[in-house]
Amino acid sequence: DVKVTQSSRYLVKRTGEKVFLECVQDMDHENMFWYRQDPGLGLRLIYFSYDVKMKEKGDIPEGYSVSREKKERFSLILESASTNQTSMYLCASVDRGLYEQYFGPGTRLTVT
Amino acid sequence: DQQVKQNSPSLSVQEGRISILNCDYTNSMFDYFLWYKKYPAEGPTFLISISSIKDKNEDGRFTVFLNKSAKHLSLHIVPSQPGDSAVYFCAASPFSGNTPLVFGKGTRLSVIA
Numbered sequence: 001d002v003k004v005t006q007s008s009r010y011l012v013k014r015t016g017e018k019v020f021l022e023c024v025q026d027m028d029h030e031n032m033f034w035y036r037q038d039p040g041l042g043l044r045l046i047y048f049s050y051d052v053k054m055k056e057k058g059d060i061p062e063g064y065s066v067s068r069e070k071k072e073r074f075s076l077i078l079e080s081a082s083t084n085q086t087s088m089y090l091c092a093s094v095d096r097g098l099y100e101q102y103f104g105p106g107t108r109l110t111v112t
Numbered sequence: 113d114q115q116v117k118q119n120s121p122s123l124s125v126q127e128g129r130i131s132i133l134n135c136d137y138t139n140s141m142f143d144y145f146l147w148y149k150k151y152p153a154e155g156p157t158f159l160i161s162i163s164s165i166k167d168k169n170e171d172g173r174f175t176v177f178l179n180k181s182a183k184h185l186s187l188h189i190v191p192s193q194p195g196d197s198a199v200y201f202c203a204a205s206p207f208s209g210n211t212p213l214v215f216g217k218g219t220r221l222s223v224i225a
């Protein structure tokens with residue numbers, strides 16, 4: 001079974017803090033993704049990566065950056081957290097050439 | 113511009129009846145479609161998919177229908193059960209793997225006992 005894990009289920013941070021969200025997958029997948037989910041807005045793609053050290057902007061990259069130093073790990077960084085970044089953050093991975101993405105359990109981030 | 117649209121934000125269905133969730137798309141290059149189910153405080157889980165070369169795919173209580181000419185797909189759940197209450201996301205891809213899925217905004221299904 002594919003397993004995608006995220007470092008925290010719940011996180012509370014203050015405005016202006018730098019926030020790191022970690023995602024690890026155990027199936028040697030090339031492709032990894034970061035989404036945020038907000039009520040009424042569905043899943044919105046922040047960044048994705050097709051390989052180590054590669055990254056591509058998604059639909060809403062502003063205020064975020066990513067890092068992929070190892071194939072199994074994809075990190076999302078909020079450089080200076082703001083209240084409008086309060087959201088559920090979801091990481092996903094998929095093997096190259098396939099469609100079905102596997103999601104982690106999500107991190108509920110609250111920025112106060 | 114939304115390429116994948118789920119126009120019903122919510123749906124309520126009696127237990128044992130059929131649930132029909134709808135999804136429309138605009139990009140004729142999409143060739144693979146997926147449905148995901150999401151419970152609160154959990155990540156989405158894959159439910160069922162369909163390739164554009166088919167018009168129907170069935171897996172137990174779940175059936176997905178694809179009407180390419182109308183650019184419309186639907187998910188049928190028969191019979192509906194209280195455990196099916198969740199948010200359902202429709203997703204589409206133009207070709208395999210290296211292009212991110214495009215997700216709809218989701219439909220919240222409530223199955224009432």
